Ligand code: ADP
């Protein structure tokens with residue numbers, strides 16, 4: 001085995017995979033540029049860090065399970081005029097995540113609630129935050145399964161490892177008492193600790209009714225509202241527009 005191969009093997013044992021993979025090129029580059037020892041040492045560290053950061057972001061993106069095709073760049077503010085680009089851009093410093101605040105998008109179907117929420121979550125992934133997307137029914141089902149196994153606490157603890165949980169389409173269908181209780185436990189765990197983005201067709205004034213005015217619902221709503229920016233979206237459904245235009 002050559003010295004180069006041995007050295008590559010050492011880097012691999014030290015889990016410096018990027019250096020191990022690229023050592024011949026890194027050496028050639030340093031030689032070609034007459035790099036100083038310090039330059040070279042720096043380049044090795046830099047490359048390893050870069051590749052690890054990329055892998056971390058890729059892993060976060062895979063785990064987030066964002067629906068495809070909802071980039072903010074594709075959002076048309078000429079169609080959706082009840083929120084401005086400036087308002088959305090103001091969220092992209094992610095102060096709301098750092099301050100454990102929530103976003104709530106309320107409005108009728110097709111006005112872009114999911115698109116905006118997913119677009120913001122996509123940028124949060126780019127910025128290095130850990131994000132998870134769940135449809136509300138999917139999430140309720142997951143919590144129910146965990147609860148039946150006696151693992152609700154564990155499941156919620158797993159969810160709180162994400163910086164941001166996007167719950168899409170909350171309130172579209174009625175839920176059982178147990179489902180509402182599970183959801184309450186989740187919101188309670190996130191309160192002042194992690195951030196939520198909710199999309200819903202329910203105005204908050206309807207929510208008491210939706211939750212059968214039950215004494216679990218009231219604190220859920222209070223907690224969500226207390227630390228939320230709320231965006232009421234209106235206008236015509238974009239789906240209808242696409243249909244009539246096509
Ligand atoms: P909602 O969640 O409010 O029901 P969606 O975000 O799912 O609506 O939007 C419905 C469809 O229309 C999606 O394919 C979405 O990408 C698209 N859409 C909605 N609003 C806009 C917009 N202002 N610009 C571009 N696409 C939009």
Ligand code: MG
Nearest residue numbers: 113114169199
């Ligand atoms: Mg939606």
